[in-house]
Amino acid sequence: MRLTNVAHLRLPFGRLMGYDLQLSDTGADVPISFDQRRHIADGDRPGSWMALAFRLAGRHTLADIEEAWRAVVLRHGTLRTVFSQTSAGPELHEALVGEGAWVEHPIGSGQAVNDALREVLDAACTSFAQPSHRLCVLETADGPTIVVAADHAHVDMWSMLVIARDLLAAMDARRAGEEPFAGAPQPPAFAAHTQALASRPRAPRSARERWGEILAHCGDVMPRFPLDLGENSRPQHERVEVRDVLDVEEVGLFDDRAEAEEVSSLALTVAAMTRVTRTLADAPLQAVFPVHSRYEAMWHDSVGWFITNSVISCDDPTPAGGASAVREAVQLGSWPLADVLEPWGGMPVAPGMFAISWLDLRRLPVRVDAAVELQAQYVGAPILTDGVMLWFILDESGLHLRCRYPDTGEARRNVGRWLDHLVEQLRHEARGR
Structure with missing residues (x-):
């Protein structure tokens, strides 16, 4: 899908x-x-x-x-x-x-x-x-x-x-x-x-301190895309790219590669993004990282906004490094955010915010079995934007990505270049280096 x-x-x-x-x-x-x-x-x-x-x-x-x-x-x-x-x-x-x-x-x-x-x-x-x-x-x-x-x-x-x-x-x-x-x-x-979320315990000091470290590294705002996006004094018309990254056979090879490294496909992808970011921006991978809050099976069939934001930070381009960053991001997103982000007066959004979302439809407990025959598609709305949002969708037809960024000359060049390198890295992982 x-x-x-x-x-x-x-x-x-x-x-x-x-x-x-x-x-x-x-x-x-x-x-x-x-x-x-x-x-x-x-x-x-x-x-x-x-x-x-x-x-x-x-x-x-x-x-x-x-x-x-x-x-x-x-x-x-x-x-x-x-x-x-x-x-x-x-x-x-x-x-x-x-x-x-x-x-x-x-x-x-x-x-x-x-x-x-x-x-x-x-x-x-x-x-x-x-x-x-x-x-x-x-x-x-x-x-x-x-x-x-x-x-x-x-x-x-x-x-x-x-x-x-x-x-x-x-x-x-x-x-x-x-x-x-x-x-x-x-x-x-x-x-x-x-x-139920409001009644959960407060985040421990270790989680608060790690949130503080990551945000401090980003200038006390949520992580931003590490390359120039051009005019950012006001939101711009969006540019949306939809790319087919891996076909069914390549996804199988990619999964095999992840299994051989004893990590998830997401961890292998995070490692690839870390390499690309270090190569092009000489910076670690840091991004907003949405995670779901359906902690118990009782919520699997419910409808609502069961997504909360976390942050991911990775400077280790190995599969193990990617896996460690994913585990930390999931842990950091498991606490009530209103409490965690209170020192910043809420979520400290700034122009250029960079977010990465991962959805593996093959692993969800909810399925639409005839999705291919139905030609089912998620649909987003056109908006004005000043940041970069990257979605990965993994299903029975392959791995796809959708990226939204400000439609400026600098963003077209820099985000496009980052995506080109990332797609190349992921294909190399699937086909073997």
């Missing part, structure tokens, strides 16, 4: 339908997580969403899709919560599911389908929208293409897989004349995770 941008998404031409679902605020308070609060602090804005798109073969009525989607919303608590802005600050409340209706979104003369879809999602999937998620369908003679999107405050990439899996399961149940999720246990809501 690839991670792409809505501008690069291959969509068929057809009627663009959106499902308007009413949610009514009950007033019942729900706790807001550290990362949710940080995300919504920027208010309603275009591009704060993430989505998943897939195609269905054959005939599927809008009524079937609608009822399946309502079943998914009723199943997952975070999809039934709404943010509001008050004089005391942002609040999050439970909501009741009301009526819904399909609305056609006209595609203008000369307008790309992608642009029409982006306009819908930018308008519907904002932090304070009620609801802040949207189901869209492109109707074609070959079957519908479904796009499910939500403001990032309520979902992460793992959650999008859960939503797609549950939507498909609900549709199968309806075709079989059964009630969706009948007898299935209700997954816990994300709010329960927020409460």
